[in-house]
Amino acid sequence: YNLTDGDAFLDNMANSLAPSNISVQYCSGTARHFLQSAKYNNVTTIRASEDRFNPSRWWSFLYASRLASAVGIWPFTDVLLSGETGNLLLATLSGGPVGVGDKIGLIDARNLRRAARPDGVIVKPDVPLTPIDSSFWSDSNNAQAPVVAATYSDFGALRAWYLFEFAQGGNTQASFRLSDAGVAGPVYLYDYFKGTGSLVQPGDLLSIDATGYSFQIAAPVGQSGIAMLGDTGHFVSLGKKRIAALSDDGSVHITMVFAKGEAGKTLLGYSPVPVAVSAAAGRVGHLTRDPATGQFTVHVRPGADGTA
16 A cells, blocks of 8 residues: 555565575465566466466466566466366466365376376476467457467477467367467477377468367477477476487487386387487387387386486
């Protein structure tokens, strides 16, 4: 109710915790709190959804996430149930903490493993999931088109994209170009839940059924002609907490990291021709490739240092 108390309250909170290296998380903030967070290095996360996360919150959450990312903080959703795959997927793609509220004995551990490693480390993208420019335009014109949101894992010359679409009304066909999301080169576009994919150019017009929701991984095609989709046991299959490094100089080079006690993980990729694989550290198992689809898998085990 005055020009001083708001600053005093938030200044004292951040400045009192900073000497002890304690980070600050804002919950139920308004736009003023998003903006104020830019004053403090130890404000790291902010809740960007209303209570009890569900599909009716998705639209506002994604737009609030854009404001959070603009001021350098990670958005997170309110509580959800671990078996609610769409909610869990969005929470993971937000890049913030993932909080579930299941009754005792009802946790869906298999689903949670799509979000995090066994040690609880979330395998997340480099930036929060936010609507692409064409969705901003569509929604500002009340076109009622499906929302298309994107985020990525950036490895320098190679960048993998994660695309999420959901319908807002009767129009369930999401029409967009990958270039609208920032994709600059050819990719292998993989439908995460269907397990199918195809080669796509950035300027190709896509039409994706967004009934309920849809999720794709756009894996870059490197000099070798190979596209690595990564560990699809996770939603963010090329997240840095699983795939620490990825490059392609005519051969693909990957560094994987494992949680303590993990025996191994399976990598998925695409190649138009047969491939060979070897390990400079750790071990690789049997390689299989489907000549009809070009998809191949290889099982990878960590070395003594927990990497491969």
